[in-house]
Amino acid sequence: MHAARLAAERHTTDERLVGLRRAFEEASDASEDSNADDEHDPEGATIAYERSQIAALIDQAQAHLAAIDAAEERLEAGTYGLCSVCGEPIPEGRLEARPTATTCVLHASASAS
Structure with missing residues (x-):
């Protein structure tokens, strides 16, 4: 039961990461396709903020995957x-x-x- 729950959690987190990485790439591509200067363009701050937010969510998802790895190790060790x-x-x-x-x-x- 616990192994299945952790596997489901991993699957959900992996899917979230795929979507977040795609969104980050799209935000990066959008800023590269324009000749806007993030620092001086009114839209630039929004694009930079969006990339920063997505990067933070990616970091959270990766940390959650590490926590799932640790939980699976505890499960194998009998300490979960x-x-x-x-x-x-x-x-x-x-x-x-x-x-x-x-x-x-x-x-x-x-x-x-």
Whole structure:
């Protein structure tokens, strides 16, 4: 069940990355096709902002893939679903909502503050 959930998460993230990379390429191509100067053209700032936003989303997706890799390694090692702080089981609902979770709710809350 956990392996299937992680595989589905990987598939969704891979598809998101393909779309984001295509969007980034299109935004880059749009700016190359024009002789606009991003710094001085009123539309230039919008194009640069769009590329920056897409690049940030690509970085997030790649980080999520790394988290999926780590979760799959924990699954193979038999430590998937155990809190990395206290060693107690992570509630199934949390793993369902966030399959790459490494901490129980208590310790996730503590690290966020």
